Structures are given as C-alpha cells and as structure tokens.
Amino acid sequence: MSTIGLYQYENSYSSYIEVLKEKECTFYPLEKELDKDKQTTLEAVILDHSVGNSGESLGKICELLFRLKESEVPLIFILLQQSTPMERLIYLQLGATIVFDNQIKPNEFGIIVSNLLQPRVGLRQAVLEEKVGSGLQLNVYNHSIRLENEQEVLLTPLEYKLVSYLKSKKEQGATYEEIYQVLWQQEMGNQRYRVANLVFLIRTKIEKSTAHPKYLKTIRTIGYVFCSGCFE
Structure with missing residues (x-):
C-alpha cells in the first residue's frame, strides 16, 4: 500500500485518482503547506489539475513545485487536462517526475504510477527506517539517525558506518582495534x-x-x- 499526498485544483471526481484508489493507494489531502512530519511517510505527491484550464493553473503549479522542493517526497506527478511542450518542460525543470494530460488513459496512468511506486515501497519497508529500539531509527539513504525526540541527525559516512557496526555487535561491543580495522582497513x-x-x-x-x-x-x-536495548 502506498501513501500519496494529493493537491486537487477542484474537489471533484477524478477517474485517474479512482484508479489508484482501486490499487489500494491511500491519499493524504494537502493544503497550502506540506506537514513536515508527513513528508517521510509519503511515497509521492500528485498535483491534480485535470479539471479546469491548464494555462490558468500554471502559476499555482509552479508555486506548489517550489514548496515541494524543500520536502523529502521522492516522486511528484502532475495531472493536467491539456498541456503544451513548453508547460511540460517548465514543470519538469522545477522538479516534477512526470507530467500527464488527457492523452493518457486512467488505466495506463494507474499502471505507470504503480510501477514507479512499487520498488520504493519495498525499499522503504526493508531499509528506509531501520528500527533501533527506544525510538531510535537509522536511515540508510541519507546516513542519519532519528532520536527519541524525533530529531533527525545527519552523520558522516564514517560515523554512520561505526554506528551500524556497533548495532551489528549488539551488547557485545567492539574493541578499539576491531573498530579501527572495520573503518580504515588497516592495523x-x-x-x-x-x-x-x-x-x-x-x-x-x-x-x-x-x-x-x-x-x-x-x-x-x-x-x-x-547501551543494552538500544538496538532491536
């Protein structure tokens, strides 16, 4: 199951969105701001402007793309009623993953989005937030550790390597010599x-x-x- 943030130009029925709902995608309605706490749980965001004049929505979409640049959402899809090559180029340059319009059928849209989401969902479940215990979490993608207060702290690759290694040792710990050998591959x-x-x-x-x-x-x-119990 994928969790997708959804901006809708008008709160109206969309056959494109319905196709994804049938594929058991969960939608999180987004307003003016993207909740930072929600960013890490979203696999994608869809800007649905499939109803209304695409030209009139150009400024609004650009504004949303600028905001999303600051987020951690990996995939951004734009749905338009019609689009020009210039409009598509602008959106792609601003960070959109794919721009769709009414030239693509809802079922085809659903398959494309699902195919792009599947590997991300699997990776997220396997390694994105590896539970450490007591609220600590390791993030293998950006070499960070999330503390009990939900603060995410970035580590250098070498720091992350040491933390990961000590995790693998659990309560046994590691000697200075052992750690040095792992980190620098020499005596x-x-x-x-x-x-x-x-x-x-x-x-x-x-x-x-x-x-x-x-x-x-x-x-x-x-x-x-x-410490005992820090890592599961």
Whole structure:
C-alpha cells in the first residue's frame, strides 16, 4: 500500500485518482503547506489539475513545485487536462517526475504510477527506517539517525558506518582495534585516538551530555558499545 499526498485544483471526481484508489493507494489531502512530519511517510505527491484550464493553473503549479522542493517526497506527478511542450518542460525543470494530460488513459496512468511506486515501497519497508529500539531509527539513504525526540541527525559516512557496526555487535561491543580495522582497513598501531575522536563527534550529535552518554558507552580501556536495548 502506498501513501500519496494529493493537491486537487477542484474537489471533484477524478477517474485517474479512482484508479489508484482501486490499487489500494491511500491519499493524504494537502493544503497550502506540506506537514513536515508527513513528508517521510509519503511515497509521492500528485498535483491534480485535470479539471479546469491548464494555462490558468500554471502559476499555482509552479508555486506548489517550489514548496515541494524543500520536502523529502521522492516522486511528484502532475495531472493536467491539456498541456503544451513548453508547460511540460517548465514543470519538469522545477522538479516534477512526470507530467500527464488527457492523452493518457486512467488505466495506463494507474499502471505507470504503480510501477514507479512499487520498488520504493519495498525499499522503504526493508531499509528506509531501520528500527533501533527506544525510538531510535537509522536511515540508510541519507546516513542519519532519528532520536527519541524525533530529531533527525545527519552523520558522516564514517560515523554512520561505526554506528551500524556497533548495532551489528549488539551488547557485545567492539574493541578499539576491531573498530579501527572495520573503518580504515588497516592495523591500528598508535592511532587509537582516531577512534576516540570519531566517537566523541558522534556523541556531540546524539547525546545530551558527552560526559554521561546514554547510548554510546565506553568499555573502559577496551572499546565501545551501544547501551543494552538500544538496538532491536
């Protein structure tokens, strides 16, 4: 099942939207602003201007596309009654994925949209927000971790690699030498400070107090571990 944000030019019946409803798509009506909390759950947004004059709606659609540029929605579809090559080019340059008009039949529209949505839904369920426990979530796409207060914190690729590795170790933790080998693929030598510095940077991003960490704990003189229960 896909969740799609829907802007409708007029609240009228649309055979295009009905086709997607038959495919068990769920629609979330959108008004002037796109709720930031809703962005991460939407697979796509449809701007439905299939009723009315396409020329008159040009400015409105451009305005909506500018707003959607700031969102995290991966797919944006535009439905028009009629369109010119110039209009389609403008919309595509502003971030639209595909521009449809009445030259395409509702059933064909439904198949195209469904085909584009299916791989995204599967990936989202598998890896987009990998539950960590206690409200923590890892996002493999942008190397971020979502904290219990719903704040999303971006990590560098190296920081994310360390967090993911400690997750795989669960409550066992990992030694300085082991971590260094995983991150830099070589013997640690006297470079233990590099591991410590990286852990400190992660703590500044995810901990309220680096002196008294809640999640990323030190195993004295040995290495690091995520606290019991942080990862499922």
